[in-house]
Amino acid sequence: MEQQVLRLPAEQLFQKEIDALIAAEKDPIPTGWRMSPRSVRTYICGGKVKGTVITPKYIGHERLVEIAIATLVTDRALLLIGEPGTAKSWLSEHLTAAINGDSTKVIQGTAGTTEEQIRYSWNYAMLIANGPSPEAMLKSPVFHAMETGSIARMEEISRCASEVQDALISILSEKRISVPELSIEVAAKKGFSVIATANTRDKGVNDMSAALKRRFNIVVLPAPANLDAEMEIVRTRVAQLSAGLDLNAALPEDDTVEKVCTIFRELRKGETLDRSQKVKTPSGVLSTAEAISLLCNSMALAGSFGSGIISEADLAAGLQGAVVKDEDKDNVAWKEYLENVMKKRGARWTGLYRACKELNKV
Ligand SMILES: Nc1ncnc2c1ncn2[C@@H]1O[C@H](COP(=O)(O)OP(=O)(O)O)[C@@H](O)[C@H]1O
Ligand SMILES: [Mg+2]
Structure with missing residues (x-):
């Protein structure tokens, strides 16, 4: 049955690794946690325990991961900030998977998120029939986390309206939720915390108040520092992702x-890697995450309609889709890049240039 599910939560997908880490545990375990901070770090950054290989989940500064884990040991909440696609959600899911064995207590922040979704609401049929009772209560993920002493996740917190953010302030500072309808107050058990994520691109939509920021330890997740680092992330993640899909295609070569x-780094930065030439930046987000999905898409094209090896045409189709998001402006930026940069790069790039050019004819 497991094979039928499109996406398993991290704790199920990596259950073997988590079990191995728990079995080999030697260090003290914080209250409410399933493993020590050291083991959580190994789970996130990779390593080996007693013959079991722990695959790296987050690739980047180990120190950042340590700071994030150490925050959760204290009673402060953790806020992961960064550009889109810098693995904020990814890291948050894996932290909760390792610490609690449960990454599913999530609230997705949107403009429509209500205070009830952070606290609790009611099964109205039961409420009307029998009046307020514990059975008629619908507890939010945060409520559950407080009761069980575990970690709740709050995605895209800066997209929420300010009253929703305020509701979170009171929970984070008082560590209790009162339910006046039942005249009870639920205090958070030890181990309760919140990991929130926020996108720097959303800045200004609903700026987080200083009061809310003060309740979090903030960890900024950077975009990969250089080409090699980004290539490693992409290579690793494409291999992991494609293993779970029936793509019938070979993994992309290093050259690809x-x-x-x-291309992504140059368009993102607005200049060539050697910094000799400026280029126009397209409107879309060209993050590492997009590079990963582009290559998986190219593998799907190659596996379904091609030879099973990513061709220049497969790659060109993906690039066009990623860079040109529908505006005329992006088309101009992409065409200029093709002519002024890619075309002049010499033989290694000629095939890809031609394939991209072919798609741009119409
Ligand atoms: N440094 C990194 N290490 C590992 N995976 C990464 C890294 N950066 C990006 N990714 C990958 O990018 C994808 C998207 O990340 P996600 O967490 O959704 O981004 P966001 O920061 O927007 O929440 C994930 O599949 C993740 O594996
Ligand atoms: Mg996210």
């Missing part, structure tokens, strides 16, 4: 990964 990452 390098080309995609180079």
Whole structure:
């Protein structure tokens, strides 16, 4: 049955690794946790325990991961901030998977998120029939986390209206929720915390108040520092993702990964890697996450309609879709990049240039 599910939560997908880490535990375990901070770090950054290989989940500064884990040991909440696609959600899911064995207590922040979704609401049929009772209560993930002494996740917190953010302030500072309808107050058990994520691109939509920021330890997740780092992330994640899908295609060669990452980095930064030439930046987000999905899409094209090896045409189709998001402006930026940068790069790039050009004819 497991094979039928499109996406398993991290704790199920990596259950073997988590079990191995728990079995080999030697260090003290914080209250409410399933493993020590050291083991959580190994789970996130990779390593080996007693013959079991722990695959790296987050690739980047180990120190950032340590700071994030250490925050959760204290009673402060953790806020992961960064550009889109810098693995904020990814890291938050894996932290909760390792610490609690449960990454599913999530609230997705949107403009429509209500205070009830952070606290609790009611099964109205039961409420009307029998009046307020514990059975008629619908507890939010945060409520559950408080009761069980575990970690709740709050995605895209800066998209929520300010009254919703305020509701979270009171929970984070008082560590209790009162339910006046039942005349009870639920105090958070030890181990309760919140990991929130916020996108720097959403800044200004609903700026987080200083009061809310003060309740979090903030960890900024950076975009990969250089081409090699980005290539490693992409290579690793494409291999992991495609293993779970029936793509019938070979993994992209290093040369292909390098080309995609180079193009993405240059368009993102607005200049060539050697900094000799400025280029126009398209409107879309060209994050590491997009590079990963572009390559998986190219593998799907190659596996379904091609030879099973990513061709220049497969890659060009993906690039076009990723870079040109529908506006005329992006088309101009992409065409200029093709003519002024890619075309002049010499033989290694000629095939890809031609394939991209072919798609741009119409
Ligand atoms: N440094 C990184 N290490 C591992 N995976 C990464 C890294 N950066 C991006 N990714 C990948 O990018 C994808 C998207 O990340 P996600 O957590 O959704 O981004 P966001 O920061 O927007 O929440 C994930 O599949 C993740 O594996
Ligand atoms: Mg996210």
